[in-house]
Amino acid sequence: MLTFFKIIAGIPGFIFDNFLLLIREIGAMAVFTAIGLRRMFSGKQFFKVLHQIYFIGSNSLFLIALIGLFTGMVLGLQGYYALKTVGSEGILGTLVSLSLIRELGPVLCAIMITGRAGSAMTAEIGVMRISEQLDALEVMDINPHSFLVSPRFTACLIVFPLLTAVFDVIGIFGGYFTGVALLDLNGGIYLYRVEASVMFKDVLSGFVKSVIFALLVATVCCYKGFFAHMRTDSVGPEAVSSATTSAVVLSCILILIADYVATTFFI
């Protein structure tokens, strides 16, 4: 009985401690982001950024194109039959294009890049941390933020909107393929609805979202790798794997939360 009361009495303290930890983590991440952004304009970044654009962007292109195609095709299929019940299959182009450009494009693209490139960023920086490579950089007076973090920030900020655009375009084509080629919808109507429905505001909202997601993913993934050695739940290689898992999970959660918040501004 006494133990039960002890557990109950400990709950507020536990919640408070974890709340403090959360606040500290958010603060540390904010400082980390600020340093990373400030160092984006320090010297000799060009080739590092180029390399990261290749790694994050070019290497993810096929995956993004594939996911975009099938997302558009599924949207076309589901949308066609849903709209047919109310006799409105003619606005399939509107449904597919707006769903993709406003929501699915930026969100799915960001989640895919997190899984493919974000996890790799965390793992690479984490391994460098536990094998003293970051210490070696510091001893050589090479700022690890400038060398590792800022190029990834810049690359993400460039690559996310571009890949999102690719995702959207291929997704719209996927919807066209399903609706027009497989379900006999009129191609001209589909394309007319796409052109008539998509406003500049929609494109802007997708673009802004992808930039926000880029910053979130780059921050979380680099931060988790950078401080892999300070994890309390594990050490060594296990800490790197835990950091990678937590980076991907946290990035995905933050993407969805940020998407909701951004949508409220653009709706």
Add this chain to the structure above:
Amino acid sequence: METGQTKHWDIRLVDLTLGYEQKIVLNKINATIPGGKISVILGGSGGGKSTLLRHLVGLRRPISGKILLDKYDLFALPDKDFKALRRRMGMLFQDGALLGSMNLADNIALPLKEHTNLPDKIIREVVLHTLELVNMADFAEYYPNELSGGMRKRAGLARAMVTSPPILLCDEPTSGLDPITAAQMDALLKTLKKQNPQMTIVVVSHDLESLYAIADHAMVLNQGGIAFNGSKEELQQTEDPFLKRFLDRTNIHADDSKLPRFALKPETGEQIKNALDEWLRQS
């Protein structure tokens, strides 16, 4: 600040207390590591040798006390001067700490590429020359994971040397190496010292062979303090019982009545024996 290429850099430890969070590793130590010499810091595993080295190079801040490089208090300097002072140090990490995503040439060129505007051709020439010093010129295009432990250490040494720092810190340069490779590493350090007579080299090691081969000066750490700080000759002639046991490689805890703290109970021993027998029968 002087460039420091033509002077001796003495390193003075003043009331220095080092540790990790709540655990104190070295407590209020005072010593001078003389400039222009090879100093070997010895001590048992977990005795604080590598911790001391990480503080000397400014990777960690001490709990209290000072580290003076020449007349400069390393941790009291403004950030700009602190960095300027650290540029005068090179460090060889235990496993080389080479960047895994770059080949040797790029690893060694890194400080020059980041801090100078030298043309690539000149940097390449310097890199090959530095690799030649450590007998690794043929491996310039190799990646760290394609090299043996000894080669990684030599490449790490080349990277530490490429900016010609007046202070060179080496963390366990011979650990994990076979006796011949370890001797080659010692010879390499001696050669580097001969070529750069002003250079202050601090080597952390638990290898007595290295002490006899390269040291001008020795420091022995024990139980959170300094058991000895002086010349190699003085250390060899010491009458201190701990140091004699340390140098003779006899069990330094032989007289310790507290050992063993964790004796196996007879029934536990029996259980382990049965379990292992069972496992061996299965295999």
